[in-house]
Amino acid sequence: MNAMPTYAWSCHACGKSHGSLSEACSTCGCPAAATSRQIDTARARHIERGGQLQGQAGLDAARDLSAVEVLLRPLAFLILGGWWPARRSPPPAERS
Secondary structure, eight states, X not given: XXXXXXXXXXXXXXXXXXXXXXXXXXXXXXBTTOOHHHHHHHHHHHHXXXXXXXXXXXXXXXXXXXXXXXXXXXXXXXXXXXXXXXXXXXXXXXXX
16 A cells, blocks of 8 residues: 555656656656766756756755855854853953
């Protein structure tokens, strides 16, 4: 018995929607459980053959992030949000 008989997945390479029993995309051949290298290869092959990308298949979120979004924005949040460790002054006996 299939636990999710109506489940549909979208190909990461071309964006085509498939049923739960499909093990590979019928449009570009990308496996349902593909590695990033397999996705990139299937996408490039699909585009070379004149195929169109559907939905967000052409977007690679990790490659579209800038250093500001990855490093500086969280740091600013920590500093402005008060999560940064407070500077502690030395005890009175050690001051001189």
